Amino acid sequence: MRFSLRLTSGSGEGSRLVTTAITADTEHRSSGLPLGEYTLTVRAINSYGQQGEPATTTFRINAPAKPATIELTPGYFQITAVPRLAVYDPTVQFEFWFSETKIADTSQVETSARYLGTGSQWSVSGPHIKPGKDFWFYVRSVNLVGKSAFVEVSGQPSNDGEGYLEFFREKIGKLHLAQGLWELIDNSQLADEMAEMKTTITETRNEITQTVSKTLEDQSATIQQIQRVQKDTNDDLAALYMLKVQKTKDGIPYVAGIGAGIEDTDGQPLSNILLLADRIAMINPESGNSTPLFVAQGNQLFMNDVFLKRLFAVSITSSGNPPAFSLTPDGRLTAKNADISGSVNANSGTLNNVTINENCQIKGKLSANQIEGDIVKTVSKSFPRTSTYASGTITVRISDDQKFDRQVMIPPVLFRGGKHENFNSNNQQSYWYSTCR
Known part of the structure; x- marks a missing residue:
């Protein structure tokens, strides 16, 4: 069993022959084909040279489509x-x-x-x-x-501001600096009155520790300073400095501390300074001022005066109850009093007690319950021109300064007349009628 292969490019009357081949293999490779659309026709050939019905397939050699x-x-x-x-x-x-x-x-x-x-x-x-x-x-x-x-x-x-705080919490929690700063001082191994310096040198850690401690009845206070260089499981070195103060009262430890360190995070050296306290504040003592520049307490940051080059906030809310100004993450803006000198683009909304000082153009449909102003004009004319003869023509000319078309409505003219008798100079009698014609 052999196969007859016929490869053409293009389609319809514009197609042209690229190559033909006779092969006994079930695979055939064609190389060096340019970009384009191809049609491959295959016929089976038996031992007598007779060819079977053709099988045809179409394929393209093209660069891919761009991402949709x-x-x-x-x-x-x-x-x-x-x-x-x-x-x-x-x-x-x-x-x-x-x-x-x-x-x-x-x-x-x-x-x-x-x-x-x-x-x-x-x-x-x-x-x-x-x-x-x-x-x-x-x-x-x-x-x-x-x-x-x-x-x-x-x-x-x-x-997501809240999510970033959780992200940092997880990252900081993995630091050797944070773990060392959060570690409580073991007062059980300390004397009631002591001050000592301890040096530790091991295969994985070099450390100098200074400790001062005092105990009084049911409470104790300890100050500890740690300088440490250590190696982690990846053979990366970390340099850590920690100053911790701890008070234990009624068996409950209270800790504050500051730490500075450099260690590898995600394969890159990263420096950190961590503060551990219930309240963190900065005070500028200039001119005897004791008002803090800022205070951080209870997951909130308090600042008196801030100058920022750029502020990115998920939401903004002013003080007051209710707030005078707020901007929510979904774009909802609430303001008790706003002066806007620029342009305003809005798709919907409600306006109460609004004055439009200058021109207003309405391109859509206007629906109003009540309208006061120059919407309807009424003009009256006397007719007929003489009260003694009910006949004549009145022409009304409309002169308007508005761009829109007006509808002119003329009500029906009603006139009630009568029969009049008249005698001329020859004393001949005649009649005329005051009626509309």
């Missing part, structure tokens, strides 16, 4: 891009490029943006992926044949 959509998923200091084709193609992957600024001409992407890699999706993360800032992805489809045009999409990382 790119979905951006915001995260904490992270954005994930997931492109999708209009029609799924398992042979297509995506090439990802990234820029912190918009590239005006996509032909400059390869020289202006940063190449991330090739795959089905890609995430960028790090402290430079800041909330409230736009970042740009440039994505194109790739296969063995070629690449599509770039598709641009921009997005921002998460703006």
Whole structure:
């Protein structure tokens, strides 16, 4: 059994023969084919040279279509891009490029943006992926044949303020500095009155500890200063400094401390300064002033006067009950008194007791329960012109300064007349009638 192969390019009358082949194999490879649409016709040939019915298939060798959509998923200091084709193609992957600024001409992407890699999706993360800032992805489809045009999409990382605090809580909790700062001082091993310096040198840790402690009846107070250099399980060194004060009363420990350290986080050295206290405040003693610059207490930060270059807030609420001003995450703005000098664009709403000082143009339909003003004009004319003869013509000319058309309504004219008798100079009698004609 052999097979006759016939490969043509194009379709219809414009098709042309590319190659033919006779083979006994069940596979055949054609190489060096240019981009385009092809039709392959296969016939089976028996030992007598007779050919069977043809089997035909059509295929294309083309660069892939560009992504139809790119979905951006915001995260904490992270954005994930997931492109999708209009029609799924398992042979297509995506090439990802990234820029912190918009590239005006996509032909400059390869020289202006940063190449991330090739795959089905890609995430960028790090402290430079800041909330409230736009970042740009440039994505194109790739296969063995070629690449599509770039598709641009921009997005921002998460703006969930509460979620960021939880994110930092988890990250900080893994630090050696935080674990050492939160660790309680074991007063059970200390004398009632003591002050000592202890040096510890081991294979994984070099440390100097200074401790001062005093006990009085049911309470004790301890101050401890720790200078430590240690090695973790990844053979990364960490340098830590901690100053802790602790008071134990009725068996309950109360701790405050400050720590500074440098250690590796996610493979990169990161410096940290941590404060541990029920209340944190900064005071400027200039001119005897004792009012704090700021106070942090009970998961709140209190500040007297703030000058910010840029503020990014999930929601804003003024003081007062109820607040005089508020802006919610869904874009709802509430203000008791607002003076707006610029333009206002709105799709719906309600206005009460509003005065429009200058011109107003309504392009749609106006519905009103009551209208006062120059909507209807009434003009009266006497008719007939003489009261003795009911005949004549009146012409009404309309002169209006409005752009819209007016409807002119003329009510019916009613005239009631009578028969009149008259004698001329020859004393001849005649009659005339005062009626409408």
